[in-house]
Amino acid sequence: MVGVNQNGNPNRRILGALDADLPLLATRAAIELDRLLAGEDIGLESVTTLADLLAGSAEAQPGQPARSVMDPATITVMNRVISDYYEKPQSLAELAQRSLDIAKSFPTTHSSSPEKSKLENLRQFCIALSMYAASYRQSLFGSGVKHPFRI
Amino acid sequence: MTSQYSIRRVDAVLKVIGQLKSVDFPYEHSKHALEKVESHFQKLKLDIERSLKSDSPDLSRNTCAEALEQTFVFLPILGFILRSTDIGNAFELHGPLLRLARTLLGDNIKLIISSEWEYSPYTYLPIPQLDQFVLIGLPSPESANPLVFPLAGHELGHTLWRYSGHATHIKPAIAEGIINDIKSNRWDEYVKTFPSQERDRSTYGDHPTDMEMIAPASAWAERQAEEVFCDLIGLRLFGKAYIHALTYFLAPGFRTRLPHYPRLSVRFRCLSDACHEYGINKPEQFADIAAVAEVQSDPTNVEKFMVSLADTALDRSTTTLMQLARHAAEDAGIKLPDDEEIDHVVETQFKKGVPARGQSGLANILNAGWRAFQDKDMSTANPNITNYEDFLKELVLKSIEVFEIENRTAN
Numbered sequence: 001m002v003g004v005n006q007n008g009n010p011n012r013r014i015l016g017a018l019d020a021d022l023p024l025l026a027t028r029a030a031i032e033l034d035r036l037l038a039g040e041d042i043g044l045e046s047v048t049t050l051a052d053l054l055a056g057s058a059e060a061q062p063g064q065p066a067r068s069v070m071d072p073a074t075i076t077v078m079n080r081v082i083s084d085y086y087e088k089p090q091s092l093a094e095l096a097q098r099s100l101d102i103a104k105s106f107p108t109t110h111s112s113s114p115e116k117s118k119l120e121n122l123r124q125f126c127i128a129l130s131m132y133a134a135s136y137r138q139s140l141f142g143s144g145v146k147h148p149f150r151i
Numbered sequence: 152m153t154s155q156y157s158i159r160r161v162d163a164v165l166k167v168i169g170q171l172k173s174v175d176f177p178y179e180h181s182k183h184a185l186e187k188v189e190s191h192f193q194k195l196k197l198d199i200e201r202s203l204k205s206d207s208p209d210l211s212r213n214t215c216a217e218a219l220e221q222t223f224v225f226l227p228i229l230g231f232i233l234r235s236t237d238i239g240n241a242f243e244l245h246g247p248l249l250r251l252a253r254t255l256l257g258d259n260i261k262l263i264i265s266s267e268w269e270y271s272p273y274t275y276l277p278i279p280q281l282d283q284f285v286l287i288g289l290p291s292p293e294s295a296n297p298l299v300f301p302l303a304g305h306e307l308g309h310t311l312w313r314y315s316g317h318a319t320h321i322k323p324a325i326a327e328g329i330i331n332d333i334k335s336n337r338w339d340e341y342v343k344t345f346p347s348q349e350r351d352r353s354t355y356g357d358h359p360t361d362m363e364m365i366a367p368a369s370a371w372a373e374r375q376a377e378e379v380f381c382d383l384i385g386l387r388l389f390g391k392a393y394i395h396a397l398t399y400f401l402a403p404g405f406r407t408r409l410p411h412y413p414r415l416s417v418r419f420r421c422l423s424d425a426c427h428e429y430g431i432n433k434p435e436q437f438a439d440i441a442a443v444a445e446v447q448s449d450p451t452n453v454e455k456f457m458v459s460l461a462d463t464a465l466d467r468s469t470t471t472l473m474q475l476a477r478h479a480a481e482d483a484g485i486k487l488p489d490d491e492e493i494d495h496v497v498e499t500q501f502k503k504g505v506p507a508r509g510q511s512g513l514a515n516i517l518n519a520g521w522r523a524f525q526d527k528d529m530s531t532a533n534p535n536i537t538n539y540e541d542f543l544k545e546l547v548l549k550s551i552e553v554f555e556i557e558n559r560t561a562n
Contacts (some may be wrong), residue, residue: 011330011331014319016317016319018275018370020224020278021278021279023217023220024217025219027198027213027214027217028198029214030214031198031201031202031205031210031214034201034202034204034205034207034210035201035204036164038204038205040204042201069323071322071323071326071366071369071370071373072326072362072366072369072370073363073366073369073370075359075362075363075364075366076359076366077362079360079362081360081364089359090358091357091358091359092356092358092359092362093357095359099490119490120207123207123210124209127207127209127210127213127410130213130217131213131216134184134216134217135221140366140370140371141370141374141411147224147227147275147320148224149224149228149275150227150273150275150276151273151274151276151277151309151377
């Protein structure tokens with residue numbers, strides 16, 4: 001999931017719905033948020049990674065609409081997940097802005113966690129992302145791909 | 152119940168890994184990989200246990216589903232690691248190919264080669280839990296045939312494609328190209344294919360649904376681009392020997408078309424163009440290779456349209472792919488096979504039935520192997536050799552072994 005965006009920044013990380021490791025990452029982020037909700041500190045490594053990927057998936061300049069740098073498959077998955085748990089985006093710019101907003105809303109430390117309902121929503125977002133990403137990949141490549149990491 | 156079954160399944164995998172660790176592996180990388188997979192499954196078990204504490208049934212269900220998915224992912228990999236011990240493997244290849252892989256991909260690369268029971272060389276894409284490992288499977292009937300070793304170059308290309316970020320770099324251009332193609336050239340076709348989509352041509356591409364419509368074409372084009380890039384890496388690393396090996400494996404081609412694979416004719420056209428670009432003398436028998444028409448099995452109109460968009464997107468990318476492959480090899484300091492050295496090996500060593508010595512690269516040895524294989528005079532020159540092909544393969548394997556010894560003693 002490490003790559004370059006359209007501006008050629010080689011260190012920028014972009015969310016990739018077809019990356020075979022995304023479902024596990026999102027699952028682990030959901031577990032970390034769940035434990036945070038229960039007051040247990042198991043770290044936020046996966047949450048931070050996922051938030052970074054989301055943040056890297058759109059660009060925002062002051063006074064300009066946000067711009068998505070996600071590929072079409074990732075836009076498809078994100079559109080479905082965001083439509084389920086937030087409001088259905090009416091444009092790519094809105095989807096990009098929503099992705100940035102979600103990225104910013106993830107807690108960064110155990111002590112800086114948002115209110116319970118927001119955390120629960122983020123947990124559901126991660127579960128949905130994991131499920132949609134896993135199933136969408138299969139729908140695109142079908143029976144031609146026997147193993148998610150095989151090529 | 153589900154969670155308990157999930158934990159038991161993970162425990163069963165951990166038990167198998169424990170047993171595999173006692174196997175005598177030919178090189179340490181196989182054992183290191185097992186330890187990584189073991190650590191991954193221990194963490195998966197912890198994931199399930201943590202999810203059991205949750206008040207969200209969705210979380211525990213999804214975690215168990217993910218653990219099940221991971222079992223499907225890693226069991227074949229465990230089998231792959233075990234088969235790296237198979238005596239059908241050409242263990243001579245490991246050292247030289249590892250050196251080449253490290254030159255191309257980085258000093259920390261670990262390599263596992265396995266003799267596999269699928270008739271296609273393959274690799275696993277970089278797996279986060281096995282970071283820096285390259286896994287290359289060669290089909291068991293050919294796993295000790297050195298003439299097909301150049302195909303490993305293609306498999307190294309897949310890892311390079313991911314590690315270098317080329318994949319992420321080329322994605323936006325592919326998607327943008329498909330959108331522009333629809334708007335500029337294929338709008339009527341698009342409207343006919345998706346009649347329920349009421350879209351304005353001028354703003355097409357601004358809505359998430361537009362992207363959803365083209366996502367298959369875009370994803371397939373990306374995968375096709377990766378395959379072509381890997382062919383070009385194989386060509387750049389091994390020269391003509393790569394084309395000979397690919398021809399041996401694939402001619403006259405498949406009768407069915409998978410949307411995410413480029414047509415064989417396109418792959419060979421790109422290789423032909425790249426020979427010119429890279430200064431490699433093209434083999435003569437190019438025309439016969441992709442002779443079979445590849446047919447999509449019962450495609451819908453939507454799939455036909457999507458594949459057509461993907462194919463056109465690939466065509467737009469081939470020049471970039473050629474440059475990317477060339478720069479990757481040049482940046483790593485990898486030279487093209489040397490025709491003079493290859494001639495020298497064939498004329499002064501292979502013709503006398505002795506292994507090559509003093510070679511500067513694996514590619515020269517494999518090209519010399521192919522040249523000797525195709526030289527009909529050599530096969531009849533020595534009446535004492537009853538099976539020239541087997542003799543030649545042994546000669547090439549022995550040359551690779553000598554090459555490895557020379558490198559180790561030099562270092």
